[in-house]
Amino acid sequence: MDQVHFNGSVPEAYLKYLQPLLFDPFSPLFASRVCSSKPARVLELACGTGSLTVELAARCSVEIVATDLQASMVELAEREFWHPSGVRGTEAWKQAETKNISQTDEGRGVALPPATNPKQRITFDVADAQRLPYQDATFDAIACQFGYMFFPDKPRALSEAHRVLKTGGQLHLLIWEPLEINDIARIAHDVIVPFLPEGTPRPFAGPFGFSDKETLALLLSEAGFTEIKFESIKVSEKLPMPEDAARAFCRGTPISQDLGDRTDEAERMLAQAYAQNFTGMEEHSLYALSVSGSRNSV
Numbered sequence: 001m002d003q004v005h006f007n008g009s010v011p012e013a014y015l016k017y018l019q020p021l022l023f024d025p026f027s028p029l030f031a032s033r034v035c036s037s038k039p040a041r042v043l044e045l046a047c048g049t050g051s052l053t054v055e056l057a058a059r060c061s062v063e064i065v066a067t068d069l070q071a072s073m074v075e076l077a078e079r080e081f082w083h084p085s086g087v088r089g090t091e092a093w094k095q096a097e098t099k100n101i102s103q104t105d106e107g108r109g110v111a112l113p114p115a116t117n118p119k120q121r122i123t124f125d126v127a128d129a130q131r132l133p134y135q136d137a138t139f140d141a142i143a144c145q146f147g148y149m150f151f152p153d154k155p156r157a158l159s160e161a162h163r164v165l166k167t168g169g170q171l172h173l174l175i176w177e178p179l180e181i182n183d184i185a186r187i188a189h190d191v192i193v194p195f196l197p198e199g200t201p202r203p204f205a206g207p208f209g210f211s212d213k214e215t216l217a218l219l220l221s222e223a224g225f226t227e228i229k230f231e232s233i234k235v236s237e238k239l240p241m242p243e244d245a246a247r248a249f250c251r252g253t254p255i256s257q258d259l260g261d262r263t264d265e266a267e268r269m270l271a272q273a274y275a276q277n278f279t280g281m282e283e284h285s286l287y288a289l290s291v292s293g294s295r296n297s298v
Contacts, residue, residue, distance in 0.1 A: 046147020225293030
C-alpha cells in the first residue's frame with residue numbers, strides 16, 4: 001500500500017469534517033488507555049491534525065512528541081493546538097497548564113522537572129514512522145490512532161517502535177474494525193467507489209481491512225513485542241449533518257484527488273444516502289480494535 005498524501009485543501013477539510021466524525025469520538029478513551037501506565041514520555045505516530053494529541057495533553061502529565069509524515073498535517077495540528085481559534089486545543093491547553101511532568105523516569109532513574117507551561121512538554125515533529133529520528137530506548141509509550149494501517153512497511157514500523165521504546169514500554173494501536181460494521185464508512189464506500197476512475201485502488205480497503213488479530217499478533221511478536229492484547233471498542237456519537245458527513249469523505253481525504261471534477265456530484269449523492277439511511281436516528285456507532293504490546297527485553 002502506497003503512502004497517502006494530504007495536499008491542497010484536504011488537511012483543512014480533514015480537520016473540519018473528518019476529525020470530528022471519525023477520530024474525536026475515540027480520542028478521550030484511547031488517550032486514557034495510553035496514560036494509564038503513567039508514562040513519562042509519549043511518542044504519537046500519525047498524529048494527523050491532533051485529535052489524540054489534544055486528549056493526551058489533557059489527560060497525561062507527560063512529555064509528548066506528536067509526529068506525522070505529512071508536514072501539512074503537523075503544521076495544522078500545531079496551529080490548532082496553540083492558537084486560540086483551535087477550540088479543542090485551547091481547552092486542552094488550559095487543562096495541560098495545571099499539570100506537570102514531575103514523574104520519575106524509571107529508565108534513567110532521574111526526576112523530570114516540573115513543566116507548568118505545556119510548551120515545555122509538548123512538541124510537534126515531522127517524522128516517518130518507518131525511520132524514526134530518535135535514539136534507542138527513548139519513550140515509555142507509543143500511541144498511533146488509526147494510522148498504522150497506512151504504513152507501507154508495517155513490519156519495519158513496528159521494529160522502529162520497538163527500538164525507541166524503553167524496556168517495559170508499551171505500544172498502543174487503534175485500528176478500524178471491518179467496513180461491514182462501520183456504517184458511516186461503508187455507505188461512503190458504496191457511494192464513492194462508482195465515481196472513481198477505472199483502475200483506482202479501492203480507498204477503503206486499507207483503512208478498514210487490517211484488523212485480523214492473528215496477522216497483527218504475528219507482526220507484533222516478530223517485532224519483539226510481548227503481552228499482546230486486543231479489545232474491541234464501540235463508541236456511539238450524535239449524527240452530524242448529512243452534508244458535513246459527506247464532505248468528510250469527499251473533501252477531507254485523498255479520495256478528493258481521485259474524484260476530480262466528480263467531487264461535487266459524489267458529495268451530493270453521499271449526503272442523500274446518509275439522509276436516507278439515518279432518518280429518525282439520533283446516534284451512529286463506530287467500531288475499532290485496540291491493540292497493545294510491551295517491550296520486555298533489550
